[in-house]
Amino acid sequence: MKLDHATPDEVGLDYLEIRDLTVQFDGFTAVDAVDLTLIQGRVHFLIGPNGAGKTTLVDAVTGLVPATGQARYRNQNLLAMRSHRIVRAGIGRTFQTATVFEQLSVLQNLDIAGGVHRSPFALLRARRGVPSYVADALETVGLADLRDKPAGVLAHGQKQWLEIGMLLVQDAKVMLLDEPVAGMSAEEREETGALLQRIGKERTIVVIEHDMDFVRSFADVVTVLHAGKVLTEGTVAEIQASPEVQEIYLGRIVEGVVEEGADHA
Numbered sequence: 303m304k305l306d307h308a309t310p311d312e313v314g315l316d317y318l319e320i321r322d323l324t325v326q327f328d329g330f331t332a333v334d335a336v337d338l339t340l341i342q343g344r345v346h347f348l349i350g351p352n353g354a355g356k357t358t359l360v361d362a363v364t365g366l367v368p369a370t371g372q373a374r375y376r377n378q379n380l381l382a383m384r385s386h387r388i389v390r391a392g393i394g395r396t397f398q399t400a401t402v403f404e405q406l407s408v409l410q411n412l413d414i415a416g417g418v419h420r421s422p423f424a425l426l427r428a429r430r431g432v433p434s435y436v437a438d439a440l441e442t443v444g445l446a447d448l449r450d451k452p453a454g455v456l457a458h459g460q461k462q463w464l465e466i467g468m469l470l471v472q473d474a475k476v477m478l479l480d481e482p483v484a485g486m487s488a489e490e491r492e493e494t495g496a497l498l499q500r501i502g503k504e505r506t507i508v509v510i511e512h513d514m515d516f517v518r519s520f521a522d523v524v525t526v527l528h529a530g531k532v533l534t535e536g537t538v539a540e541i542q543a544s545p546e547v548q549e550i551y552l553g554r555i556v557e558g559v560v561e562e563g564a565d566h567a
């Protein structure tokens with residue numbers, strides 16, 4: 303997808319615009335005046351060494367830590383909103399560790415997630431059948447056959463897909479995913495990448511990732527954070543060719559793969 307010189311507004315695309323975003327913890331600046339524009343239809347990756355500020359940036363945008371600056375989405379500044387309002391505004395996220403209810407079925411997990419847009423009365427009313435948006439999410443994430451299984455028995459990858467399904471039933475237009483393929487098999491990674499590309503056409507997908515193979519396969523845009531600041535942004539090829547990026551990874555990016563131990567504690 304090309305914007306050329308048009309703005310996302312001019313071509314009718316949804317976007318999240320982050321300006322001068324700063325997060326401080328007791329005088330330590332974890333996110334430092336970050337500007338980022340995240341546009342619908344692109345799978346946007348955030349990479350950078352441990353402690354670069356990637357998760358804190360997502361925490362700020364989703365109302366989990368106080369921040370200054372702006373994160374504008376559809377004329378609202380998310381930084382001035384509480385986290386439940388941010389969810390209702392269409393911003394959803396996952397965490398590094400899956401947060402599904404293990405005792406409840408896949409279907410029940412999705413139904414609860416969908417409750418974010420239902421009135422308390424509708425939540426109390428008995429359900430007949432599976433709502434179409436839940437059935438659609440089950441199909442999209444490939445868990446339809448497992449819908450009645452407790453989430454606790456799902457494989458690691460399937461739990462991450464369930465979480466993505468939960469964001470789909472919440473109708474999240476912006477999805478911020480924190481290391482979704484960590485611990486997945488090669489096959490699960492491929493399936494996850496394809497899933498992100500599928501759902502990313504209509505949405506703004508932002509992925510925090512360390513696995514450069516995954517980034518190389520599925521990124522449309524990559525932003526590199528370092529010490530709280532945006533170091534550079536571009537396509538995978540541009541990022542790999544950047545001397546600054548090679549320097550922060552201590553020259554250990556070899557053919558697009560961050561060598562073992564180069565960026566993980």
Ligand SMILES: Nc1ncnc2c1ncn2[C@@H]1O[C@H](COP(=O)(O)OP(=O)(O)OP(=O)(O)O)[C@@H](O)[C@H]1O
Nearest residue numbers: 327330331332350351352353354355356357358359
């Ligand atoms: N609640 C907190 N209080 C104090 N310092 C924090 C807090 N949360 C994060 N930090 C610090 O802010 C910096 C950025 O951390 P953050 O977790 O955002 O980095 P990251 O890029 O996501 O790293 P990783 O790849 O390891 O997840 C780190 O130095 C971290 O120690």
